[in-house]
Amino acid sequence: MADIVTPKLDGKIRIPLMEEGATSHYHTLESSPKLNEALGYPGELVENWQEKAIEKFREVLDTNKALRVFMDICVKCGSCTDKCHYFIGTHDSRNMPVARQDLMRKVYRRYFTLGGKLFPKLVGASDFTKEVLDEWYTYFHQCSQCRRCSVFCPYGIDTAEISMAARLIMSHIGLSSKYSNEIIAKVYNTGNNLGIPAPALAGTMEFLEEEVKDATGVDVRYPMDEKGADVLLIAPSADFFSAPHVDSLIGYGKVFHEAGISWTVSSYASEFANFGMFVGDFHVMRKIAQRIKDAAREFGVKRIVVGECGHAWRVGHSFWNTLVGPWDFLDQRYPVPQHICEFSLDLIQRGGLKLDKSANDARIVTFHDSCNVARASSMGGYEGGQFEVPRELIRATCNNFVEMAEDTIKEKTYCCGGGGGLLTDDLMELRIRGVLPRAEALHAVMESHGVNYLALICAICKAQFTKVLPYYNIPMEVVGGIHQLVGDAIVLGGAKHEV
Amino acid sequence: MTRLSMVYITLYYIAFAIFLGGFLFKIWRFAKTPAPLVIVGTPGAKSGVGTALRVASDALLFRSLFRGNKWIWVGAYCFHFGLLFLIFRHLRYFVWPLPMWYSRVEQLVGITGGLMVVIGIGWLLGRRFFHARTRYISAFSDYFVLFLLLAIAGTGLLIKFSVRTDIIAVKTFMLGLARLHPQPAPADPWFLLHFSLVLVLLVYFPFSKLMHAGGVFFSPTRNQIDWTRSTERNGGTSLPSRTRSLRRSARG
Ligand code: HEM
Ligand code: SF4
Ligand code: SF4
Ligand code: SF4
Numbered sequence: 001m002a003d004i005v006t007p008k009l010d011g012k013i014r015i016p017l018m019e020e021g022a023t024s025h026y027h028t029l030e031s032s033p034k035l036n037e038a039l040g041y042p043g044e045l046v047e048n049w050q051e052k053a054i055e056k057f058r059e060v061l062d063t064n065k066a067l068r069v070f071m072d073i074c075v076k077c078g079s080c081t082d083k084c085h086y087f088i089g090t091h092d093s094r095n096m097p098v099a100r101q102d103l104m105r106k107v108y109r110r111y112f113t114l115g116g117k118l119f120p121k122l123v124g125a126s127d128f129t130k131e132v133l134d135e136w137y138t139y140f141h142q143c144s145q146c147r148r149c150s151v152f153c154p155y156g157i158d159t160a161e162i163s164m165a166a167r168l169i170m171s172h173i174g175l176s177s178k179y180s181n182e183i184i185a186k187v188y189n190t191g192n193n194l195g196i197p198a199p200a201l202a203g204t205m206e207f208l209e210e211e212v213k214d215a216t217g218v219d220v221r222y223p224m225d226e227k228g229a230d231v232l233l234i235a236p237s238a239d240f241f242s243a244p245h246v247d248s249l250i251g252y253g254k255v256f257h258e259a260g261i262s263w264t265v266s267s268y269a270s271e272f273a274n275f276g277m278f279v280g281d282f283h284v285m286r287k288i289a290q291r292i293k294d295a296a297r298e299f300g301v302k303r304i305v306v307g308e309c310g311h312a313w314r315v316g317h318s319f320w321n322t323l324v325g326p327w328d329f330l331d332q333r334y335p336v337p338q339h340i341c342e343f344s345l346d347l348i349q350r351g352g353l354k355l356d357k358s359a360n361d362a363r364i365v366t367f368h369d370s371c372n373v374a375r376a377s378s379m380g381g382y383e384g385g386q387f388e389v390p391r392e393l394i395r396a397t398c399n400n401f402v403e404m405a406e407d408t409i410k411e412k413t414y415c416c417g418g419g420g421g422l423l424t425d426d427l428m429e430l431r432i433r434g435v436l437p438r439a440e441a442l443h444a445v446m447e448s449h450g451v452n453y454l455a456l457i458c459a460i461c462k463a464q465f466t467k468v469l470p471y472y473n474i475p476m477e478v479v480g481g482i483h484q485l486v487g488d489a490i491v492l493g494g495a496k497h498e499v
Numbered sequence: 500m501t502r503l504s505m506v507y508i509t510l511y512y513i514a515f516a517i518f519l520g521g522f523l524f525k526i527w528r529f530a531k532t533p534a535p536l537v538i539v540g541t542p543g544a545k546s547g548v549g550t551a552l553r554v555a556s557d558a559l560l561f562r563s564l565f566r567g568n569k570w571i572w573v574g575a576y577c578f579h580f581g582l583l584f585l586i587f588r589h590l591r592y593f594v595w596p597l598p599m600w601y602s603r604v605e606q607l608v609g610i611t612g613g614l615m616v617v618i619g620i621g622w623l624l625g626r627r628f629f630h631a632r633t634r635y636i637s638a639f640s641d642y643f644v645l646f647l648l649l650a651i652a653g654t655g656l657l658i659k660f661s662v663r664t665d666i667i668a669v670k671t672f673m674l675g676l677a678r679l680h681p682q683p684a685p686a687d688p689w690f691l692l693h694f695s696l697v698l699v700l701l702v703y704f705p706f707s708k709l710m711h712a713g714g715v716f717f718s719p720t721r722n723q724i725d726w727t728r729s730t731e732r733n734g735g736t737s738l739p740s741r742t743r744s745l746r747r748s749a750r751g
Contacts, residue, residue, distance in 0.1 A: 155563075321727055
């Protein structure tokens, strides 16, 4: 474990005093020239980077209403200043959302506003110097794009949009993060973020069939590349290879088995995650999403169901239609895409799943609203469904469910601290500090109610929490997926019916 | 007509033109910039009416600010509604005649508004000075606009209560401006100071954060409908194509 002193948890979230530059040394590794070029960006910082950056900046302003409006209308009221988990965890004043935005706004003002051109000092404008570029790289890679700040801003100014735009501009002058670019290159080459080749994937699926058979005595299928299946399942690739992710995948398979529906994963589109969003480049986003559409067409499926992943759900739910729609070749009676939580809950409500809640009796469960689900998408087709659908699913499968503090759930949820393309070892310290408010809220219910299971619906959340909670003396075993709960509660062969 | 009157009349029309042109230009630019992806903050309304209510609750009640910080909200609400009252109170300088009920309430509304503005600004200014995080994010321009508004409200109250200007002369002058039929400006220095400060505000407005007054209606995280999975929108928007600058920088 990295050598980091973490505060002792006491269940209270405190707003710290500011410390200037506390995290100015957190510098995620830069992408190699080869990698940059593979994604169509310049290999390294171009010579006339300043000019290029301003040119790109102008273009983004002209094509992205959010940025255009957000650059102009912040009144510096300060409502957002205490809302970011990274500020709470690191104390760095630049991690206050408006201060982060201002790194971009000061350049905007200098080059695009009259005040900034005439009186830069008075309006807080600044030339785009190398130092400012360094600050951009540092602090726009300390934003997990969780949108919590946006909720409390009188104008909904969304720092996530600003950090995406900043990263996009930086990519276009040859400066981007190794972690995100590596992952994007892997999806392009192998169809998933982990770079798992098809045979290994097939091996996993076979292995799961044996596992479930051993554990339950029932032949539950985990099919891959089966043309003509009804459902194409798109899961985050971590579900195939990481713990505790894989237990949710087992759960999805059991649900489909009970639904009596034929399904398959695709080795060509074996990834739900879409890091194109993190780097702010919707051409990358589209390219990754296109693979899924192509696979769905090729297999001739009727519907697409997706696994537990926060940001990918945002991309699927909110962007797929625009990026690669129309989806008119799919069965229009079902939403495109449909979340596995929606699928399972619907099945339960129609009596299609026999559940034995007592199977989860050893668990006292709480639920972490993944920020991209909570604040950037919905479920169930109604306002706020993204909060209710997972909770109903937990209540249907467990006897013990406890909510964390009101200020840390639903729309006000705190990010896990690892989203937005920051789930990398070279930002370990940031990740450990960023989880602080969530860890406090979790600690509080562990103390008061003996909670021992943190239910999640996001692959990144799962990876992040298992890694960083131990720094706060919370064992990684508390972390698990909702479909792990569902999978464990299902009585296989229990409900026979027509779907 | 005196030279002073000529100068003020000219300045007024210039300032007004800059304000109107600048404001409309900015709004037009907010409006025409495409929003390629739906980025509405959720939970968001699933219908147009719901979305309109959401935007209205932010514009009229400052609902998000209320959820974010009650202390700022109190000052902000006091100040803005005071401002609204003052605008109402100034109607008589732009439109005449006005209905009977107007003259019955204008005094009360005007005085309340003036006090609300001064108290509200004092509150917000105090925060900016003494609250560490707010001070940290403030630039000169953030103080400037508060002082400017305070000075406008202050001179206004002064004219009303203390130095007492010739209201009939002011009204003649103002209505003359509004009717494009200029009349001599009152020579009272307090009035002219008040008036000059307002001209500064008008010119400053479109170039500053005061544009939040229009921008609040254009924020995509609030004014979009959460309908991305509905079939009506299936493939409904298109994205700008990969741009030239990218191709160029990729080569260079
Ligand atoms: C649609 C109309 C408007 C809405 C919805 C609106 C809303 C807001 C909100 C929510 C704030 C943040 C809270 C605060 O710091 O006070 C704010 C700040 C501010 N508004 Fe407005 N406003 C509007 C019109 C105006 C106008 C017409 C002016 C001035 C002529 C104005 C001047 C200011 C100033 C100076 C601040 C900054 C206050 C500070 O320094 O803390 N607003 N506005
Ligand atoms: S989007 Fe999240 S991580 Fe980024 S500044 Fe806002 S609260 Fe912080
Ligand atoms: S809450 Fe919004 S308007 Fe207020 S300082 Fe933060 S970003 Fe600016
Ligand atoms: S990893 Fe989870 S909590 Fe963190 S940014 Fe993503 S969805 Fe949000």
